[in-house]
Amino acid sequence: MNEKILILDFGGQYKQLIARRVRECNVYCEIRPHTVSLEEIRAYAPKGIILTGGPNSVYADDSPTCDAALFAMGVPVLGICYGAQLMAHKLGGVVKTAPSSEYGHTELTVDVRNTEPKAGSGSTGCAYDSALFDGLRGRSVTWMSHTDYIAACPDGFTVTAHTDKCPVAAMEDASRGLYAVQFHPEVVHSEDGFALLRHFVRDICGCSGDWKMDSFTEDTILALREKIGSGKVLLGLSGGVDSSVAAALLSKAVGKQLTCVFVDHGLLRKNEGDEVEAVFGPKGSFDLNFVRVNAQERFYIKLAGITDPEMKRKIIGAEFIEVFEEEARKIGAVDFLAQGTIYPDVVESGTGAGGAVIKSHHNVGGLPDHVDFKEIIEPLRQLFKDEVREAGLKLGLPESLVRRQPFPGPGLGVRIVGDITAEKVRIVQEADYIFREELSKGGIDMSRGQFFAALTNMRSVGVMGDGRTYDYAVCLRGVITSDFMTAEAADIPWDILQTSMRRIIGEVKGVNRVVYDLTSTPPGTIELE
Ligand code: XMP
Numbered sequence: 001m002n003e004k005i006l007i008l009d010f011g012g013q014y015k016q017l018i019a020r021r022v023r024e025c026n027v028y029c030e031i032r033p034h035t036v037s038l039e040e041i042r043a044y045a046p047k048g049i050i051l052t053g054g055p056n057s058v059y060a061d062d063s064p065t066c067d068a069a070l071f072a073m074g075v076p077v078l079g080i081c082y083g084a085q086l087m088a089h090k091l092g093g094v095v096k097t098a099p100s101s102e103y104g105h106t107e108l109t110v111d112v113r114n115t116e117p118k119a120g121s122g123s124t125g126c127a128y129d130s131a132l133f134d135g136l137r138g139r140s141v142t143w144m145s146h147t148d149y150i151a152a153c154p155d156g157f158t159v160t161a162h163t164d165k166c167p168v169a170a171m172e173d174a175s176r177g178l179y180a181v182q183f184h185p186e187v188v189h190s191e192d193g194f195a196l197l198r199h200f201v202r203d204i205c206g207c208s209g210d211w212k213m214d215s216f217t218e219d220t221i222l223a224l225r226e227k228i229g230s231g232k233v234l235l236g237l238s239g240g241v242d243s244s245v246a247a248a249l250l251s252k253a254v255g256k257q258l259t260c261v262f263v264d265h266g267l268l269r270k271n272e273g274d275e276v277e278a279v280f281g282p283k284g285s286f287d288l289n290f291v292r293v294n295a296q297e298r299f300y301i302k303l304a305g306i307t308d309p310e311m312k313r314k315i316i317g318a319e320f321i322e323v324f325e326e327e328a329r330k331i332g333a334v335d336f337l338a339q340g341t342i343y344p345d346v347v348e349s350g351t352g353a354g355g356a357v358i359k360s361h362h363n364v365g366g367l368p369d370h371v372d373f374k375e376i377i378e379p380l381r382q383l384f385k386d387e388v389r390e391a392g393l394k395l396g397l398p399e400s401l402v403r404r405q406p407f408p409g410p411g412l413g414v415r416i417v418g419d420i421t422a423e424k425v426r427i428v429q430e431a432d433y434i435f436r437e438e439l440s441k442g443g444i445d446m447s448r449g450q451f452f453a454a455l456t457n458m459r460s461v462g463v464m465g466d467g468r469t470y471d472y473a474v475c476l477r478g479v480i481t482s483d484f485m486t487a488e489a490a491d492i493p494w495d496i497l498q499t500s501m502r503r504i505i506g507e508v509k510g511v512n513r514v515v516y517d518l519t520s521t522p523p524g525t526i527e528l529e
Contacts, residue, residue: 003207005029006046008036010054010064010082016347017186018050018080018197020384025198026209030382031347034064041070048076048205051083053184057097057148058082058089066090076177076205078132078197081146084180088171091154091178098149102165105189106144110136110161110170130160131174131204132181132196140191142169142183149182177204213390217249220379224253227377231335234373236324237262237290239276241404242340242380245388247280248395249379250338251288259289259334261327263320266296266422267411270429279401295323296422303413303420309529312420316410321368328371337373342380342388405450406484414529418457423510424472428455430508431474435500439478442496449480449487453504454517454528462512464505471512474504478516479526487521 005022009015009031022029031052032044041049049070056063068090071077079087085095112130115138142163150168153159157178161170172179179200185193201207233250237243237260250258260280264273273292277283281290302315328334380388392402408414415432416424432453439451454475462469476497478490501514517524 002028002211003047004044005048005050005201005205005207006041006044007031007050007052008034008066008083010034010052010086011056012053012080012082014184014186015052016344018052019343019347021186021194021197022050022201023211023384023387024194025201025207026211027201027207028211028382034066038067038069038073041073046075047207048078048201050200051077051079051086053081053083053145056082058085058095071176071178074177076200077179078200079178079180080186081182081184082148084171084182085146085148085150087178087180088150088152088154088157088168091157093150093154093157093171094152095148096151098147098165101147102144102149102163103146104144105141106163106165106183108140108142108161108163108169108183110138110140112160128158128160130158130172132170132172132179132200133160134199134203136192136195136199141189142185142191142193143187143189144169144183146182150180179204213387214394216383216387217252217391217394220249221253224250224377224379228254228257228336231257232331232333233258233336233338233377234328234331234334234371235260235338235340237276237280238340238409239268239272239401240340240407241385241388241392241402242342244276244279244340244397244401245392245395246338246340246379247288248286248392248397250377251286252395255287256289258338259291259331261291261293261324263293263295263323263327265299265316265320265323265411265413266425267299267316267413267420269407269412270433275401279398285396291327293323293327295319298323300420300422300425305419307418309414312413312529313410316413320409325368325370328368333372335374336377337368337371337375338377338379340380341378342383342385344384346381403447405446405452408527414527415452415454417455417528424455427472427474427508427510428453431455431504431511431514434503434507435476438496438500438503439492442493444478444490444492444496448482449478449490450484450526451478451490453477456515456528458513460513464512469512471510473513473515474508474511475528476500476514476516477526477528479521481521481526484526485521487526489516489518489520492516 015031019029089095110133111126112128114129114134149166153171156173157171159168159171163169170181185196247260302319389402412428435453456473456475458473478492479487480490481487504514
């Protein structure tokens with residue numbers, strides 16, 4: 001088993017980011033709720049522990065806390081923000097509430113001797129050699145977000161950094177392996193944040209960096225083979241990255257014991273159904289049973305005249321399950337139902353780590369009721385999205401599939417405002433294809449967010465040739481986002497927008513107007529519905 005770092009969750013919004021950063025250091029980690037017992041922690045055998053931030057104050061009665069014995073386990077601990085304050089509080093230091101919060105980019109001055117000399121840093125009047133800041137810069141910008149602060153360190157600790165407003169921006173007792181930082185090293189705004197985290201997990205905790213995707217795929221294939229034995233596996237393949245990588249892993253593990261059911265609900269992007277079939281179908285390079293269900297008509301009939309966005313989502317979801325179940329019944333009882341659940345789904349759904357439920361994700365809990373199976377297998381449950389992509393490439397999936405932009409489950413159903421018809425689907429598919437083609441030609445990196453065309457429900461008057469038109473307006477949308485919860489409209493070069501507009505109106509029948517959506521998220525959502 002890999003070397004592991006344990007991240008204890010005290011309610012911080014950046015817990016996933018901390019985990020992400022640790023994984024970027026090729027070190028495996030998992031987020032667990034702060035309520036896990038010391039016995040569970042010992043059994044987990046982490047090489048290091050990170051305490052996350054959180055919105056509470058250590059003095060409030062109902063604040064999340066931990067057993068002080070955690071700090072005497074002989075395992076290095078790094079407390080971040082609330083985690084730092086908790087460490088101070090539990091070990092006899094003083095935490096106070098500041099009259100005003102310290103928020104945003106803040107210059108950090110490191111008060112130790114062994115930081116890399118930097119012109120004008122002037123920070124090293126102290127004789128102390130820090131283990132945590134060893135080799136980092138004497139001054140750097142960090143991201144702060146706190147009201148409480150550590151006013152006095154516990155016995156045995158040394159203050160290793162401060163800011164204008166924060167007397168203890170970092171402290172440590174290296175002899176006990178205890179480190180605390182008030183700032184957030186996990187966010188990109190903290191200039192030396194990643195270097196600090198890397199130094200903590202690799203050097204201080206002594207992790208060698210054994211979490212690599214090629215060993216993950218090899219180990220997982222062997223483990224799946226052992227678990228599945230001669231059993232049958234059923235997987236719903238959407239053509240998205242997660243289910244495709246799950247299919248590739250399972251196919252390498254058990255070949256034809258796997259059946260993948262791909263439901264084309266008629267709301268996919270142009271050519272997408274055929275692309276999925278080219279990879280996983282009989283002419284593709286994977287050994288599995290591939291069942292494509294062309295259910296377009298069924299979905300269009302069910303959706304006819306429905307305009308309410310949530311109703312559309314529900315109908316698409318329910319029909320999807322129904323089609324899937326029909327196919328499953330044809331296959332008969334299976335031993336395993338496989339799903340492409342990934343780690344953020346587990347954390348967001350609050351099912352694995354006991355964290356807060358932010359949104360209940362479609363991959364978790366959205367199980368068919370009438371499929372006869374004994375057990376669920378989720379081979380990607382431990383992976384972040386970029387790790388899934390890397391695993392996909394290692395397994396030989398084409399780059400175009402692995403780098404695919406996220407696409408909502410209800411597909412173009414939430415990109416057509418108002419009721420859905422086959423004609424509207426055709427319009428949005430064609431327009432979307434042209435837009436993405438022009439973006440590719442223009443060298444726009446679409447992996448930085450989502451770029452697509454949607455169809456507004458507006459028809460307006462235009463003129464083409466010598467004739468009057470009364471046609472639909474296509475909306476082009478491009479957003480830059482890393483978390484898909486907040487987003488900014490992409491600054492797409494004018495000539496790309498112009499060429500896209502000209503081509504869409506010229507080539508797509510039924511469109512006479514093209515608009516670009518400038519709305520950020522919030523207040524707008526990424527999808528139009
Ligand atoms: P919104 O539109 O809420 O989208 O800003 C945020 C992210 O979620 C995707 N999305 C969905 N994904 N089922 C999904 O599987 C849905 O119903 C759904 N609605 C939105 C959207 O593409 C974006 O990445």
